[in-house]
Amino acid sequence: MPTITFTHADGAVTTIEAENGVSVMQNALSNGVPGIVGECGGVLSCATCHVFVDESDFARLPEMNDMEDEMLDGAAEDRGPTSRLCCQIVVSDELGDLHVTTPEFQS
Amino acid sequence: MTATLPMERVDGRDVIDFDHYSEHFRDHWREMAVEFHADGHPIAWTERHGGSWVVADWAEAQRISKEWETFTSYNDLDGSGNGGKGQVVPQAAYPLLLGESDPPLHTQRRRLEVPFFTPKALRRWRPLVARFLVEALNDVIERGEVELIEEVIVPTTARTTLHILGYPGEWEGPAAVASKAMYLLPGDPGYPAAEQSSMRQGFREMLTERARHPTGDIISALATGTVDDRPLSLDEGESMMNALVFGGFDTTVSATGSSLIWFDQHPDERARACADTALMTNAVDELLRHFPPVSHQARTAVRDTEVLGQPIAAGERMLIWLGGVNYDPRHFPDPMTVDLARPNARDHVSFSAGHHRCLGSPLAKIEIQHMLETIYAALPELSIDHDGIERYPNLGTVAGYMKIPATFRPGAPLELPELD
Numbered sequence: 451m452p453t454i455t456f457t458h459a460d461g462a463v464t465t466i467e468a469e470n471g472v473s474v475m476q477n478a479l480s481n482g483v484p485g486i487v488g489e490c491g492g493v494l495s496c497a498t499c500h501v502f503v504d505e506s507d508f509a510r511l512p513e514m515n516d517m518e519d520e521m522l523d524g525a526a527e528d529r530g531p532t533s534r535l536c537c538q539i540v541v542s543d544e545l546g547d548l549h550v551t552t553p554e555f556q557s
Numbered sequence: 558m559t560a561t562l563p564m565e566r567v568d569g570r571d572v573i574d575f576d577h578y579s580e581h582f583r584d585h586w587r588e589m590a591v592e593f594h595a596d597g598h599p600i601a602w603t604e605r606h607g608g609s610w611v612v613a614d615w616a617e618a619q620r621i622s623k624e625w626e627t628f629t630s631y632n633d634l635d636g637s638g639n640g641g642k643g644q645v646v647p648q649a650a651y652p653l654l655l656g657e658s659d660p661p662l663h664t665q666r667r668r669l670e671v672p673f674f675t676p677k678a679l680r681r682w683r684p685l686v687a688r689f690l691v692e693a694l695n696d697v698i699e700r701g702e703v704e705l706i707e708e709v710i711v712p713t714t715a716r717t718t719l720h721i722l723g724y725p726g727e728w729e730g731p732a733a734v735a736s737k738a739m740y741l742l743p744g745d746p747g748y749p750a751a752e753q754s755s756m757r758q759g760f761r762e763m764l765t766e767r768a769r770h771p772t773g774d775i776i777s778a779l780a781t782g783t784v785d786d787r788p789l790s791l792d793e794g795e796s797m798m799n800a801l802v803f804g805g806f807d808t809t810v811s812a813t814g815s816s817l818i819w820f821d822q823h824p825d826e827r828a829r830a831c832a833d834t835a836l837m838t839n840a841v842d843e844l845l846r847h848f849p850p851v852s853h854q855a856r857t858a859v860r861d862t863e864v865l866g867q868p869i870a871a872g873e874r875m876l877i878w879l880g881g882v883n884y885d886p887r888h889f890p891d892p893m894t895v896d897l898a899r900p901n902a903r904d905h906v907s908f909s910a911g912h913h914r915c916l917g918s919p920l921a922k923i924e925i926q927h928m929l930e931t932i933y934a935a936l937p938e939l940s941i942d943h944d945g946i947e948r949y950p951n952l953g954t955v956a957g958y959m960k961i962p963a964t965f966r967p968g969a970p971l972e973l974p975e976l977d
Contacts, residue, residue: 489919493912495667496919497675517668524675557676557919 453547454478456501458485459554470543474536474550475499485552492537494518498556500525501536504549508532511539527553562589564601570867575603575611575876577646577852578742578953586952587893590884599881600865606647609855609874610864613881615888615904617864621856621875622911625659628856628875630913632657641857642874644913645954650743654796656913663912665784666793670801673721673775674916682721682920686927687974689716694935694971701967705941706958709932710813711736714806714924721920722801723774725763731756735803739955753803760798761791775801801917807955808850809921812907813928814958815848816841819895820929821941821963830897831933840897841925846883846905847895852952853878854909882906936965 454474455465466481468474478486478499487498494517503511511534514522518538522529536550561581564573573593576582582589590613593599599613612618621628632643632652642648644656655666672678693712697703715732724731734752741748764780771777779794820827830837854877858869869875883905884892896902908915915921933939945962949955 490914491910493914495671495674495914495916498919517664520668521671521675524672524677526676526680555676557679 452541452543452545454541455547455549456483456485457549457551459552468541468548470541472541474501474539474541474548476537477541478536485556486536487556488537494521494535494537497521497525497535499535499537500527500529500553500556501534501550502530502553503532503534503539504551505532507548507550508534510545514538525553526555526557560592561585562592567602571598571601573601573603573611574605575601575609575878576605577878578606578951580951582852583948583950583952586880587884590878590881591893593881594884594886597887598865599885600867603876607642607874609646609876610867610869611876611878611881612864613878613885614865615882615885615906618877618882618906619910621864621877622854622906622909622913625912627858627860627862629659629859630657630663630856631659639857639859640872641859642855643857644855646853646855646874646876647742651799652796653800654793655800660912662784666789666797667912667916669778669782669784669789670775670797670916673778674920676919679919679923682717683923683927684974684976685717685720686713686924687931688976689713690928690931691935691971691973694931695973698935698970699967702962702964703936705817705932705961705963706810706814707960710810710928711806713928714809714813717920717924718801718805718917721775722798722805723763723767723772723776724802731802732806735807736957736959738803739807739949739957742953756802757795757799760795760802764791764794764798805917807957808915809917809924811850811955811957812841812845812848812921813925814961815850815956816844816925816929817932817961817963818941818943818946819844819848820933821939821943823895826895826897827933831930834930836897837926837930838922839899839902841922841929842902842905843895843897843899845907845925846889846899846902848956849880849883849905849907850956851879851907851909852954852956854913877906877909879906879909935968935971936963937968938964938966940964 454468464483468477475488489498490496629641631641633641690713693709715728719728734749737749767777767780782789830840856875860871862869908918942962947960949957
């Protein structure tokens, strides 16, 4: 079972055991991880599940689609080169352990 | 105690008399929800309005909303499609081309509007809400009495929605037509059919004009947008504008009105929430759970399936009872109690769920919270005249209010917030 490590804006770190087949966003919400809102429930409508993915993991992720790309432009905190909306990252053994940083603001 | 939602077994299925347009529903829906959940199996058939399976289970409501390949939103009016009966009960004669469509076409249509509701976009709208609200408050602040719906809440929400749309001209006309269209059914005397028809023609003219001279507002986005590599049609643009105008603020008015009434009845809770922004934010969601503005969302099964173990035949309609889902005791323990600090208040389905989840929901929440906080700060000793409250005659479409009169200690006009 992969783990997800969330580094928060204030430096605190949360690590969870993640459920396969479920998005990083949903894993975060189910485990009460702060810093992720996921207002729209994962349909690319709200850009409130924004994360900065660690460079070492970013390249392994499946490429983002146009809609995610557009939505990231609207995220509360400016996007960076490794920004993703984590409702679109589905956890799996193949993808493995993930490390992300949550922004200070999601709205 | 008399049962409010009696159930009988007919031809092998549980049957209830569920009519969301009835006075009985308006006056007893919460007790009905509690009864419906009592056996842990909240699904039953109603013959009303052409027949539907009424569902109030939280997990199944999520599943039905998300599994669009099984439960279509499509409104197959001419019968040439998948047999879908659309998003509302009774089936709408005027198709909602955004709400009553499925992915991938739905995704492409919605994509045209989504940029106006991102976190960055919402930062542009917040000052508008603040400004329109203060302008409305300043019209009444020296009087000591106010009719909160028409004089404060409608102007604030209608002007904000119409500004984002880029709707030219006065807001009072659309606001009045939108309200009447919410609690009357087409065919009822007084239904504003002529005004609505004339407004829709107006939408087409605005779309045509903005296609030539786009200005960056939603009308322009619809006028110049493409879906499936073709221009969005005038029919689609008109329908999507219709949804924004007629569905884009009456719901927020409803939620704000309900919250003001509840806080008036619970002054200690009001004081707690006003002193704690984070609590007020959660309170907005908890009050949305307890006072859902919209009664239901419909879907139609396109294949034989099951919900909560109940076989559903292809062609049968599901009526997701949003208030009933918000009262699912397995997801919201002690659902009758309003707990402003309820940890999972955000899980309510008052904005629906899945692909059609309300696009305007973050704006709605900003508006509701801002109005509550500002009204309480600006109108001290606010006291609602509960005998003077006039509600829509039914909750069939929106749980609306026509009047909420109140008194307060008058004061001097407020400074107008800046607009960029």
